[in-house]
Amino acid sequence: MELAQSVLKGDRLALARLLSRVENDTPEGRQALDALFPHTGRAHLIGVTGAPGTGKSSLVNQLALGIRKQGQRVAIVAVDPSSPFTGGAVLGDRVRMRDLSGDSGVFIRSMASRGSLGGLAATTAAITQVFDAAGFEVILIETVGAGQSEVDIARLAHTTIVVEAPGLGDDIQAIKAGILEIADILVINKADRPGVETTERALKTMLELAHPVRKVFRHHGQVMELNGETVPQEGLWIPPVLRTVATDGRGIPELLEAIARHAAHLRSNGDWARRERARFQAEFDLRLQEMLMERFLANVPAQRLESALESIQLRKCSPREAVSLLINDKN
C-alpha cells in the first residue's frame, strides 16, 4: 500500500521498485496493482513492433522525445520475448540514455521473457497499468515483430505501429501478413536507404489484401490515394504508410500527428472503449485461469499429480483423460 501511495505521488524509486515486484508477481506487487487500478485509464498505449534491423528502438526514442516536447510524460516498455538472457533490450536502453536520461518525464523499463504461457503479455499489461496510474500519459510498448506473443502484446495497445525497413530479406511477405492485420500505422524507417519504394509498394499491396474494403473506396474515389495523408471515411481507419529516418528525426512530426489522429478516431467511434474492454476481457480470463488452477492444485496431493503424469508417460491414458480423472475424482 505504501509503495502504491509513493508511486501515485511521483516517487521514481518507488516506481522502479514496484515494477520489479509486479514483474516478479510478488504478493506485494499484486496488492499494489489492485490499489493502483482505480487510477488507471488515462494513458494512451502505443505498441511499436518490428523485426530486428528496422531501427525500431531509435524510432521509439524519437517518438519519446517528440512526445516530451508536446509536454506529456512518457514511459517506454521494451519487451524482448526472444532474448531471455543476453537482453538486446538492455543494450537498447544504453543507447537511449544519452537522449532521454535525466528527464523525469521519461521512464524506461526493459522486460525479457521467461515463465509461463501468456505470461509476458500479462506482465506487460500489469506494467502498463502501473505507468498509467503513475501519471504517464503515453506508454510506448516496444516489441520485436513476428510471432503470437507480439500479436498478443499489440492487442494491449490502443494504437499499434508496425515498423519496416527497406530491403530486409527477400521473402518478408510471409511474416508480414499477420502483423499487418494488427497495424494501425505503418512506418518505413531508414527511408533514406535504397529500396524504399519497393517496400512501400509491397506494404500497400498487402494492405489492400488485408483491408479489401479500401479498394472499393479507392475505386469510388472517396478516399485519397494511399499515403500519410489518407483520410479515413465513415468510421473506417485506413492504416497510413509513413516514411521516417529515426536517426535524424525526419518524418517524426508526421508520425506523431498520425498517432494523434488515430487516438481521436478511436475516441470518436467508440473503439477506444471497445479495445479497452477486449483487453480487460483477456486479463480477466487469464486471472480466472490462474486462480482456478491455484485453488485446484492447492487441494491435490503431489503424489496424485505425479501418478497422473506417470500414467500419461506409460501411455495408459491421454493427458486429457488423466485431467478428467483427476478432476472428477476430486468432486
Add this chain to the structure above:
Amino acid sequence: MELAQSVLKGDRLALARLLSRVENDTPEGRQALDALFPHTGRAHLIGVTGAPGTGKSSLVNQLALGIRKQGQRVAIVAVDPSSPFTGGAVLGDRVRMRDLSGDSGVFIRSMASRGSLGGLAATTAAITQVFDAAGFEVILIETVGAGQSEVDIARLAHTTIVVEAPGLGDDIQAIKAGILEIADILVINKADRPGVETTERALKTMLELAHPVRKVFRHHGQVMELNGETVPQEGLWIPPVLRTVATDGRGIPELLEAIARHAAHLRSNGDWARRERARFQAEFDLRLQEMLMERFLANVPAQRLESALESIQLRKCSPREAVSLLINDKN
C-alpha cells in the same frame, strides 16, 4: 473411434480428416486423440525453426527426402504463427509437392495460427500425436523463428534445429540469443552465399555465451574445435554448427547424421524421457486449465460475467479483484 481405427490402419484420407478435426478441436477429434494416445511414443520429433529468408522450407524438404531414403516414414507439420490469413505455409507446400508428392511415406500438414493463448502449441502437440500414432517415425515441425510461440513449439521436439543464413540483417544478434538457447543443432543454410564465415563466427561466439561450460572444455582441450565433428563429452551436448545448401542438397547427409547422433545422445543419457515428460507436463497443465475454466464458466450466469467486466471498466475493482469476487461468491 472409427476414424482412429482407420488412421491406425494407414488410411490417408482418414488421417487428413482427423487432422482437421483435431485442429478444430471438435469432440470427435478429442475422442480420436484419446483413442490414439496409447499408440504414440515412437516418433522422433524434430523442430526446425528459422527466420523467413533462411530457406528453412527447402531444408525441411531435403531432410524429408533424406529420411525417406533411410526407409523411414516422415510427416511435416508447417506452423506459421505470424501468417493467419495469407498463409506462407501453403505456398511452401506447393513447392514441396514437386519432390514429395505421390510418396505415401510422406504427409505434409500446414497450420496457421488463430485462436487462444497457447492454442497453437497445444494444437501442434496434438497433431504430432496423430502422426506418431499413425506410424510416422520422424515428424518435422517447421516454424518461423523468433517469438515465444516458436520457443513453445520447439519445446515439443526431441531435437531442435535452428536455421540461419548468411547476411540476414545487421543486428540479428538480439533475436538470436533466445533461439540459441533452444538449439540442439545449428544450420547455416545458403552456405554458398557470401558472408557465411561471418555468420558462423557470430553463431559460435553466441554459442559460447549461451553455453559457458563449453569454453572450459575448449580450454582443457577435451573437446575438438567447434564444428560439425564436435564430440560431446560426459553427457554434455554441444550444438554443432553445420553448413548446408538446401537447393542442391549439400550438407544434408551431415545434418541427418547429426540428428541421429542427437537422438542417440538423448536416449543414452535419459533426456529423451525427460523431454517427453516436460512435454506431457505442459499439456497436462493446459488441459487442466481448459477443463477447470469450462466447468467453472458453465455454472456462472452470463450477466454475472458481464457485470464483473463492467466493474473493471468502471475501475471499481481490478481484474484480479473481480475474479476473486466471482470465485468466492460461487463457493
